[in-house]
Amino acid sequence: MKKNILICLVGLLCLPTSTLTAQVADSPPGQNLVYSLGNPGQESESSSASVGEQAPVVIYGEIINPDSLSPLKISVTPYYLSRSSRFKKSHFTPDLNRGTFWDGVLDPRVQKFALEIPDLLRPAYISLKVGEKELLDNYLVFPHDSLKIDIDLMDMQLVFGGPSQAFFEVQYQLHRLQKTKQFNSPSKVVLGSAEKLLSQKDYRAQWEANNKLFGSRLEFEKLDVSSFNDLLEEIEFRGDAIDEELELLLGMERSLTPSQSELLTLELYAGYYHDLLHRLYLSYYSRLPSLYDTEELPVIYGRINQLMKDIALKDFSVSAKLVSANWLNQEMDRLTLISLTEHKPFLQIAQEQHDSELLDRVGAAFLTQNLSRYPDPAKLIRDYLPEVSRNVWTDKIASLKSATVPGEKLISLTFEKLNGDTVSTDELSGQPVLLYFYFSTCIHSAHYFQDLLYPLYESKAKSLGVELVAVSVDEDTTLWHNQLEAYSHPEITNLRLSAEEKEKWRAYYEIASFPRTFFLDADGTIRSFGLTRESYQAFEQEFTELYSEIQHRNTPDTLPKSISK
Structure with missing residues (x-):
């Protein structure tokens, strides 16, 4: 599976994980949502079949860790909505105890651990880290699973045992095979013209020299009719792209239950289609009018629409689809492309394709990823909630109000100051605050602060009594200190969120990208989750309007009466 880099010429957000994809924000399909169910969904079995006994x-297992200060961390995601969503995600740090002669542990470096994850209703995803070293990333686990694991970080070995050994062993081998294929494939840059990029500075010489030295590690895909047709053919005719993975899975099928085998198979097919559909949606769809004549476009849109309906993966059970992360990722792009080609709202398309809890899951994922881009999130939540059939998804959608609709106080957080002291959320109140969150490897955060936020503070906000507070989410305090002048300013208040506090903040406010700026009034109430970045003039105008609203909500003695500089 090839790695793809989607060049973003106007990208404004940084994703806080390693990624080769930079997304350009786009309007969600269908602002006027239609809630009539219309045609019934396409599911052939009741979703209740997916919920078994808790x-x-x-x-x-055992661990040898040369860095004894790094804790073992295990996280569980029972309801996957997106890579960045923290919905009902749990974190555990099991105690490590020295082994003894009497339990057969003869190596004094070995520590033992045991963890019982509370009752699960259906399969979930687990991740295992030691410090910041990711050892297992989103592995599936079923209720009743019992896994024994040997972690040797001295010799870099991971060994599975216990009753669930086979299920984890096949996942480990599948992950390794996919990583091997990615490593052996060149990275692909998708852009309008490679010549424009290679003609700058000495880029062509660097690219050619590295290709001669290391082989072809970087390729360019031109956004034209030929490459678009090649992409559609990859979607339509799967070929042998995942045959190795399917063969590996088939070879271990006797050691798996039918449910385990089906779920892993769905992950493979959906993962393959998701990569292609994501490329189609982000790189090509908006460019089609420049690639085809007006008369040709309806035919092209019709071809895309039919292709999306042909790859609905109808042979897999609802039970598997309610769990699979890859299926949901693929389905979001598939339904989005159907929505665009049929000029219908996304949620209407979802209602035509699914029902019951599967519709709830798709709807919750869509709102989680897009709600903040709608002009009236509160109304959208009110209108959509009656359509939701399961309490767990009702709770999720209702909770999105806190992350998208201003009016609540900032949740209780503890921040670290530059000198190591701590300060609480309550200590931020007393005057309006622009609370700017960033991390110190996000170049968009640096540009945002230097080009928009700090100039606004210097020219207007400071004189109005509005404080600017910069909050780093860096887990490395040295990085935070060293990069302060690039991402913030030493003369303003600089704080940092610990890993635990960052996780709490990101989970509550559904934070998926940076930078983020909350505008708080003097009481600590959130009045905005972010200002427009279209231009400095628009940025300043929105700040001015928000400040006027804040001023009207407070007594004349609390804030200055004039907003003119």
Whole structure:
């Protein structure tokens, strides 16, 4: 599976994870949502079949860790909505105990651990880290699973045992095979013209020299009719792209239950289609009018629409689709492309394709990713909630109000100051505050602060009594200190969120990208989750309007009466 880099010429957001994809924000399909169910969904079985008896999961084993200060961390995601969503995600840090002669541990470096994850209703995803070293990333686990694991970070070995050994072993081998294929494939840059990029500075010489030295590690895909047709053919005719993975899975099928085998198979097919559909949506769809004549476009849109309906993966059960992360990622892009080609709202398309809890899951994922881009999120939540059938998804959609509709106080957080002291959320109140969150490897944060936020503070906000507070989410305090002048300013208040506090903040406010700026009034109430970045003039105008609203909500003695500089 090839790696693809989608060049973003006007990108304004940084994703806080390693990624080769930079997304350009686009309007969500269909601002006027239609809630009539219309045609019934396409599911052939009741979603209740996916919910079984509650049962715990047991993970236990041994670890050799040369960095004894790094804790073992295990996280569980029972309801996947997106890579960045923290919905009902749980974190565990099991105690590590020295082994003894009497339990057969003869190596004094070995520590033992055991963890019982509370009752699960259906399969979930688990991740395992030691410090910041990711050892297992989103592995599937079923209720009743019991996994024994040997972690040797001295020799870099990971060994599975126990009753669930085979299920984890096949996932480990599948992950390794996919990583091997990615490593052996060149990275692909998708852009309008490679010549424009290569003609700058000495880029062509660097590219050619590295290709001769290391082989072809970087390729360019031109955004033209030929490459677009090639992409559609990859979607339509799968070829042998995942045959190795399917063969590996087939070879271990006797050691798996039918449910385990089906879920892993769905992950493979959906993962393959998601990569292609994401490329189609982000790189090509908006450019089609420049690639085809007006008379040709309806035919092209019709071809895309039919292709999306042909790859609906109808042979897989609702039970598997309610769990699979890759299926949901693929389905979001598939339904978006149907929505665009049929000129219908996304949620209407979802209602035509699905029903019951599967519709709830798709709807919750869509709102989680897009709600903040609608002009009236509160109304959208009110209108959509009656359509939701399951309490867990009702709770999720209702909770989105806190992340998208201003009016609540900032949640309780503890910040670290540059000198190591701590300060609480309550200590931020007393005057309006622009609370700017960033991390110190996000170049968009640096440009945002230097080009928009700090000039606004210097020219207007400071004189109005509005404080600017910069909050780093860097887990490396040295990086935070060293990069302060590039991403903030030493003369303003500089704070940092610890890993635990950052996770709490990101989960509550559904934070998926940076930078983020909250505008708080003097009481600590959030009045805005961000200002427009279209231009400095628009940025300043929105700040001025928000400040006027804040001023009217407070007594004359609390804030200055004039907003003119």
